[in-house]
Amino acid sequence: MKLLNATQIRDLDQMTIQSQNIESIELMEKAASVFFREMMKKVGGRFEHLLVLAGSGNNGGDAVAIARMAVSYFKKVDILIFNIGKYSHDLKIMMERLPQEVLIREINKGDELSMTTEDSTLLIDGIFGSGLNRPVEGYWAKVIDLINDSKGYVCSIDIPSGMFSDSFDAASKMIRADWTLSFQLPKKSFFYPEAQQYLGEWTYASIGLSKKHHIAMNSQDLYITSNYASDILRKRDVNDHKGTLGHGALITGSYGMAGASYLSAMGALRSGIGKLSCYVPEIVQEMIQTQVPEAICTGNNGYQCIESVHLAYEHDAIGIGCGLGINKVTVDWMDTFLDQNVNTPLIVDADALNIIASNQWQNRIPKGSVITPHPGEFRKLFGDFDNYDKAFEIQDAQSQELDIIIVLKIPHTRISTPDGTHYYNESGNPGMATAGSGDVLTGIITGLSAQGYQQEQAAALGVYLHGKAGDLAASEKGQYGLIARDLIEYLPYAIKSLEK
Incomplete structure (x- = not known):
């Protein structure tokens, strides 16, 4: 799914209005109806009092329309309209459509404001929309503080008020929502780790915007949904056998870190690879031979850690780093390995990244490689950052300069490519923040790459499958x-789940 910036979303709204020959107020009614439906699925019956907080633009129009739809579902419905600017045309229409029993209180800049809410109050946030282009400060920031300090459950329409659509700016005061519904598709800012505390639980839903025009728009920001991943996944052929499904290699393990070898090996095997060879130290071999009998286990690589590796086969992909350790002899071996002009697709993780960072060997990473750092490893490799806007800027620059794919392991994992494309992942959950999770991911991507997927495809599909496995496990x-x-x-x- 292509992600769009705020300008493109506005253009898509207009293209939909023109192509479907409808009025903008009809599209607003549709959006409000979708929000109300999804909101009631989420919280229906839990609250008695609905307090609608509306701005003076079209986000406020959505909020007022939702208030009208909610009248028969709540004991009390109140609306506060914040007079931030000139009322939009569609907001005025929505106000005229309200039943007489719904009272509106207008709040002007500088008015004293107090809010009485209880745990039984549901608040609808429709103050600022996705078109916001400057930080919320001053009086309106104090209003947001008051809302954030109130009791009740907050649902944000399209985006929490104060948050930018395309990036994250901590200087802006923002609503801390409990639940956010984005119209049609997620906003780019939703994928910043700093944004999560303001979004609460978030989702998105179609409001019927033109798919044809959406597909035609230019965007290098892609969302890995189940449909997107399903399109990448190849159907098995009746003539497939282990020789056609790739032979991968994993160079992993050291004393005390045998588990990393096991987890990465199982990730590769479960990805559908035809054959897997594990190059591990002697101290790890017995465990791999007994616990992973499907894998080939090679010897003479060192006793407690990797000292040398002689690849016994022609491999279709190589994964390196899980539990590798940073022993001097391992560092010396890796120095030699990077000198070998590796042409096989390479996936680099964990201690292999630590060795590269410690020795400033970033320019020696083979072109086309996939690297999978978590934020700590990313900082060691490419320098510190104060916020993720800067981190993403560094990530993009390094992908292009080094000609590598970087899988940055944050919430909604961000993948950057040499051509400037970015992927964000739909699947995954906080339960996956556990030791060994990254080793499984390295195995999955290695397994997919060995099966013939292009490195970019292997990274995107691997990240999705890893997260989806976590979601299925968490559901049980x-x-x-x-x-x-x-x-x-x-x-x-x-x-x-992806098979068609």
């Missing part, structure tokens, strides 16, 4: 008790 076991082995267990079901 909950998030708190989730462990990396659960991801392996549910990975086949994640793949099955």
Whole structure:
């Protein structure tokens, strides 16, 4: 799914109005109806008092329309309209459509304002919309503070008031929503880690904007949905056999870190790879031979850590780094490995990244490689950052300069590519923040790459399947008790969910 900026979304609204020969007020009614329907699914019956907070623009018009729809579902419906600017045409129409029993109180800049809310109050946030282009400060920031300090449950229309649509600016005062529904598609700002505390639980829903015009728009920001991942996933052919489904290699493990070798190996095998060779130290071999009998386990790589690796086969992809350790002999081996002009698709993670960062070998990462740093490893590799706007800028620059794909492991994992394309992931949950989860991901991406997927496809599909396995596991076991082995267990079901 293509993500759009605020200007493109406004253009898409207008294209829809023109192509469907409707009035803008009809589109607003549709959006309000979708929001009300989804809101009632989420919280219906839990609240007695509805307090609608509306701005003077079209976001306020949505809010007023929702208030009208809600009259028969709540004991009391109140509307506060904040006189931030000139009332929009469609807002005026929505105000005229309100039943007489719904009272409106207008708030002007500088008015003393107090809010009486209870736990039984549902607040609808429709003050500022996605067109906001400067930070909320001064009097209106104090209003937002008052709302954030109030009791009740806050639902934001399209975007929490004060948040920008295309990036995140901490200087702006923002509503802390409990639930946010974005119209048609997520906003780009929703994928910033700093934004999560303001979004609450968020989702998106179609309001009927033109699919044809959406598809035709230019965007290098893509959202990996189930449909997108399903389109990447290849159908198995009746003539497939282990020789046609790729032979991957994993160079992993050290004393005390055998689990990383196991988890990455199982991730690769469960991804559908034909054959897998594990190059591990002797101290890890017995565990791999007994716990992962499907894999080939090679010896003579060192006793407690990797000292040397002689690839015994022609491999279609190589994954390196999980549990590798940073012993000097391992560092020396990696120095040699990077000198070998590796042409095989390479996936680099964990201690392999730490070794590269410590020795400033970033320019030696083979072109076309996929690297999978978490934020700490990212900082070691490319420098510190104060916010994720800066982190994303660094990520994009390094992808292009080094000609590599960077999988930055944050909420909604962000993937950057050398051509400037960015991917954000739909799947995954906080329960996956557990030791070994990244090792499973490295195995999955290595397995997909070995099967012949292009590196960009392997990264995008691998990230989605990893997150989907976590979601399926969490739906059965909950998030708190989730462990990396659960991801392996549910990975086949994640793949099955995409099969057409």
